[in-house]
Amino acid sequence: EPEVTQTPSHQVTQMGQEVILRCVPISNHLYFYWYRQILGQKVEFLVSFYNNEISEKSEIFDDQFSVERPDGSNFTLKIRSTKLEDSAMYFCASSELAQGREQFFGPGTRLTVL
């Protein structure tokens, strides 16, 4: 069964450093998303991406964040200058159809900012 994959599974970085989190969505999906979950808290929407453009972003997704689909398979989230409060689990998700349909989540990348 096709699945969303994410790398790395765990990333440790120093405050102020740049990180890139990578995702490979399911191949025939058209809509791509990033969510984050701070330990013990709820899953929060960050950004959605369709047709090589951001279609929606949350207040969390400030100028330090960017997303890219550099080729036909990868979808990346970059945090330009990490802060302590960026420590969280980051989930990539994709969906085949737009109309409220289910999203398929990856296993997540645990980001620890020291």
Next chain:
Amino acid sequence: SQKIEQNSEALNIQEGKTATLTCNYTNYSPAYLQWYRQDPGRGPVFLLLIRENEKEKRKERLKVTFDTTLKQSLFHITASQPADSATYLCALSLILTGGGNKLTFGTGTQLKVEL
């Protein structure tokens, strides 16, 4: 402000019983409501989706109801098993004009099914 609440942080039930989880929301008008399962350290896994014009949806041992007047969804697991132990997340699905749909999650209910 918009709010999604799920009943109690933890729910313990005996194997074989029916687990009922509640999701209440305010200041939303979702077109869809979805339920996901999340195991520790893992990503959410889709279980069921119900549309605003549907009252009930079933899939195997799972049943979801959606009352847009009460702004509430109930999620039932019948004949529960220890393997059903996980956190269950309610998510409101809002269709984005630019494409895709945004999921807004509740905090989840941790279900533990005991032998």
